[in-house]
Amino acid sequence: MYPDNYGYTKEHEWVLAEGDQGTIGITLHAQSELGDIVYVDLPKIGAKIQQNSTFGSVESVKAVSDIYAPVSGEIVAINELLSTAPEKLNADPHGEAWLVKVKLSDPAELKGLMSAADYQAYIGA
């Protein structure tokens, strides 16, 4: 359920690193806690994000939740699907409903993230 090749944060984001690029999303657990997601606010391409700082938000029917950057870098793509179909984040948060892709500015940051096993232990799954 939690891909082994992703790194995870305590704030419930994931990142998949491929070369110097990282794809960022929120976890299955995060979407479940949020409930029906109705709006996703993301930065623009070219924006720089900083590890552990907020860079966007996800709104469910009942609440708004900040998204924290699992790694630092520059936004090179945002998932346009989410502007028209935010509910996809409930359906496929680890796949189709990724949030942004970044050019990693400090790949060493990846080492500090949780493994899939650690994350599942963290959320008590």
Added chain:
Amino acid sequence: MSEALLTTPLHSVHRSLGAKMVDFGGWDMPVQYKGILDEHKAVRAAAGLFDVSHMGEIVIRGPQALDLVNWISSNDAAKLKDGQIQYSGLLYGHGGFVDDILVHRVSAEEFFICVNASNQDKDFAHIQSLNRFEASVENAGSRYAQLAIQGPHALAICQQLTPIELAPIRYYWFCDGDFAGVPARIARTGYTGEDGFEVYVDPSAAVHVWNKIMTLGALPCGLGARNTLRLEAKMTLYGHEIDASITPLEADLAWIVKFDKPDFVGKAALLKQRDAGLTRKLAGFEMRGRGIGRDGYEISIAGQKAGWVTSGGPAPTLNKNIGLCYLPIEKAVAGQAIEIIVRQQPVAAEVVPTPFYKRAK
């Protein structure tokens, strides 16, 4: 968690249905089962079932029961007939809300008052402190479980559970009788903007009654959907639209203040406020820009701080982002452009007429 949360008689049922539970004013309550959107839509299109056993009940009895009720509430309880219900304000002397309440007239000498869960002890103490009449006041919350069946199918579902003919019971009337085989108080009231019933039973019967209603097709709904439903219908929530610092006149609830009835707690202050003119008022808004105004967000007009959001969020029936807010009286008019500060960024919104949603008669 410093103190154990209070639970209703249906707590284990919620758990077994897989509900997500939250601390709601000290009560461990279901916020949702499968999802707020599905639950919201079920109530608008079919029927939903809510456990609202956390709500409090206060019973006032005695030869002067009416005098006490009319002294502590802003609406005119003398207008009620046996079996009739009235929405009213329980106010402080300065005109602010202790709570908003539903007054049920059982008989000339017995009034049954439904109050907000987290306010019931405060309300009880408040009423007792004002009791200079030949009347008794009972804090009866622990004697009742309360289930709400709401939606266009509510009547048909409830009718299968009682020999009482329910169709003739009008909105804001109630009767006492058998429901699912147990004694019940069946009221045609609700907090969703739909037709429906609120049924009061002994806590020991709650699980039995719940299961009977569920079997007939009402979808279990949590407090999340209850909140989106009541917001669309512009029904106030204590702690949001109303509290000790807000008067009924400001909350757009002048209709529950009857200046022409005998004196009541808060009357002098409200008269003074009315004569001086209101400075702020509750208004509805719709988001125009991308973003959702949430409870507590600041509102500005032309860069100046102008008010705050009392309740805000998506309106699933309307497919819009809506909310209620306090604004200066001259700005609380439909068409007024406002800005809601969403995480440091002003987002455009507009004052609109309320309620946002009204069911077809």
